[in-house]
Amino acid sequence: MSYFITPQTATSSSEGIKMRSTTGSVVRKRILGGVAVVGVAASVAFFGTLSAHADDAALKILDNSASSPGATELLSMIDEVNVGQSGLDTSKLVKLGENASGAYWTARDNSGNVCIIVTFAEAGISGSSCAPAENFATEGTHLALSGGDKRPDLYVEAYLVPDVVELSTARISGLMPMGENLLVGDTRAAEEVTVDVPSTGTDDFTLRLAQME
Structure with missing residues (x-):
């Protein structure tokens, strides 16, 4: 069996800032400074309360790590x-890393969904994508974030x-x-739309790239 990540796009018409995320995820974007707030639910809606931490083993870092330094600054941005x-x-915000492109965090929402949060601190732009724990265990979650017309860089x-x-x-x-x-970077120049990634499971993990047009 192969697992696929399927993208969904959210766009702020007032700022031209774009975000692309996962079908079945809940995505949110905030542009600080009172300019715009955009919230988009992807094509699979969530109802009721999900079982919190149903698949903790899928991302052990969320259970084995304390909140990272810089969590206060993150909360001021999102x-x-x-x-x-x-x-x-x-209660727990774990920093996965930082590079010239942005900073990357993981956490859960209050329903137990696993989230990735990306920030462009200099521009005051942030985006997030969350997946139910049971979906994350087989699909992961991803986010493509752009500064749009105002910050095309x-x-x-x-x-x-x-x-796994x-x-x-x-x-x-x-x-x-x-x-x-x-994994971080830019695959807009890639010809393929899916890539098989090695896995400790029976099959490779199939990543569907989130290239933003």
């Missing part, structure tokens, strides 16, 4: 109420994957591993 299905669970794709994926041996044009659970 609209925590609009992260995921029911707002961000601020800002663009990054971030893919948060479960522990072996990023240390992954070779994907345009993407670089950052730790054990994160």
Whole structure:
């Protein structure tokens, strides 16, 4: 069996800032400074309360790590109420890494969904994508965030994957591993739309690239 990540696009018409995320995820974007707030639910809606931490083993870093330094600064950049299905669970915010493109965090929302949060601190732009724990275990979640017309120099794709994926041996044009659970980069020049990534499971993990047009 192969697992696929299917993208969904959210756009702020007032700012031209774009975000692309995963079908079945809840995505939110906030542009600080009172300019615009955009919230988009992807094609699979969530109803009721999900079982919190149903698949903890899929991302052990969320259970084995304390909140990272810089969590206070992260909260000042994002609209925590609009992260995921029911707002961000601020009790544990784990920083996955940072590079010239942005900073990358993971956390859960208050319904137990696994989230990735990306920030362009200099521009005051942030985006998030969350997936139910049981979906994350087989699909991961990803986000492509762009500065749009006002900041065309800002663009990054971030893919948060479960522990079963072996990023240390992954070779994907345009993407670089950052730790054990994160791929970041820009695949807009890639011809392929899916890439098989080595996995400790029975089958490879199939990543569907989130190239933003």
